[in-house]
Amino acid sequence: MKTALKNFKIRAIALSTGSVTRSYIEDGLAQGIPQIKLERISQTIGLNIRKTALNNITALDLCEDAGRRLLRQLDLDVSSVDAIIFVTQTPDYSQPNNASLLHGRLGLSQDSMAYDISIGCSGWVYGLHQAALLCAHGGLGRVLLCAGDTLSRTTHKLDQSINPLFGDAGSATLIERSGAEDMMYFMFGTDGSMSSAIKVPAGGSREPLTSKSKEELKDKFGNVTTQENLQMNGADVFNFTLRDVPQAIQAVMSYANYKVSEVDALVLHQANKYIVHLIGQKTGFNPHQVPNAVFAKFGNQSSASIPCVLIDSMGEALAQKAVKVVGCGFGVGLSWAAFAGEIGPITLCPIQPYPQTP
DSSP states (O other): OEEEEOSEEEEEEEEEEOSEEEEHHHHHHHTTOOHHHHHHHHHHHOOOEEEEOOTTOOHHHHHHHHHHHHHHHHTOOGGGOOEEEEEOSSOSOSSSOHHHHHHHHHTOOTTSEEEEEOOOTTHHHHHHHHHHHHHHTSOOSEEEEEEEEOGGGGSOTTOTTTGGGBOOEEEEEEEEEOOOOOOEEEEEEEOGGGGGGEEOOSSSSSSOOOTGGGOOEEOTTOOEEOTTSOEEOHHHHHHHHHHHHHHHHHHHHHHHTOOGGGOSEEEEOOSOHHHHHHHHHHTTOOGGGSOOOHHHHHOBOGGGHHHHHHHHTTHHHHTTSOEEEEEEEEETTTEEEEEEEEEOSOEEOOOEESSOOO
């Protein structure tokens, strides 16, 4: 699916991370993994540290903190926000939805919309498109897009194949109706036949939680998991990423009539440093055009990783001028969502942990 929208702009972005700093090498050594193996993997895919949330902190809390800081930075009255879209796969409850909970916490008008989107690493682009539609064609003035997850607590601590990858973060992005004629181009895709490649098998209506779902299973590599934990077929996800994501990026660039030399940055979901490098290489971008430092600082932040890149790696430029950006999120579904357009100048709130230590 492809679509193009105008008459909206991204005005501001904020992001809050978990407050616990986890070291890949220190955690691995504590589990008896040889240091030489840890250092080799760390260098290859960029595993260094990640920020995880305290046990009593959820994606809702992280996005609330980001949202409050964003509104305070802009000196905006919450009554001017016409809708909240909350992108997450780790909501507080199955019901009510996170957007309604955040609506109540922030004290938005009863006339405003509030709904969730249940999708992972492609989710910020999905949410951006939804918010843009509401502003460009729905008559809304301002939409608060919140995207974040606490995936670190969905993995088994003894599953070395995926547990060290994930950090926790919540982002807030303010989208406004603008009257601008500049277009942003979007490209979406799904391969539902591969949906089992990333999954949490138990916990929904199909497979409720039982004593059996808690049974630990060990694979031939010694990784431990249960049916209640996030599971990933690494080979299938890797092949999907290198097959479909570069095609999506090239398709959205063709749709926007962008050349690689004209693009200031290719902003990718930070699955890991190696994958980001390979996608940039396959799409013809120079390394300096493809920010890839976020994963090593924060871990895989799911739907919050693209806004993290925009703040952490591009903040200085975005605060001053319009920047031509191509981006893509990809993951669970399996799904991908690409965009191409100009962003900036915008207000960026510093990335900070929540809660902050005194």
